[in-house]
Amino acid sequence: MEKEIEQTQITTQEMVYNFLIEFIKKNGYPPSLREICTGTHLSSTSSVHNHLLALENEEKIKMKPNSPRALKVIEFQFVKMEGVLNGKINKN
Secondary structure: OOOHHHHOOHHHHHHHHHHHHHHHHHHHOOOOOOHHHHHHHOOOHHHHHHHHHHHHOOEEEEEOOOOOOOOOOOOEEEEEEEEEEEEEOOOO
16 A cells, blocks of 8 residues: 555656646746746745756756756647647657
């Protein structure tokens, strides 16, 4: 039973990654650190930044230093269709 519970729990890093995808699909641009904090219920922009660095090290996102909202989700291609962004996984 305990093993089943562990498998269904999502890591904070996965939560941040999923939030990025959903935010971009909804808004058409990446969230700020504060918006990620609010959307994931994390209290520290520093911890969010560390999760983003970890995601970048795993090559899931690409960040541009010293630029707010300058990040790209690498495995997703966002396509605007009739005013709505749809995310599709890019399987190269």
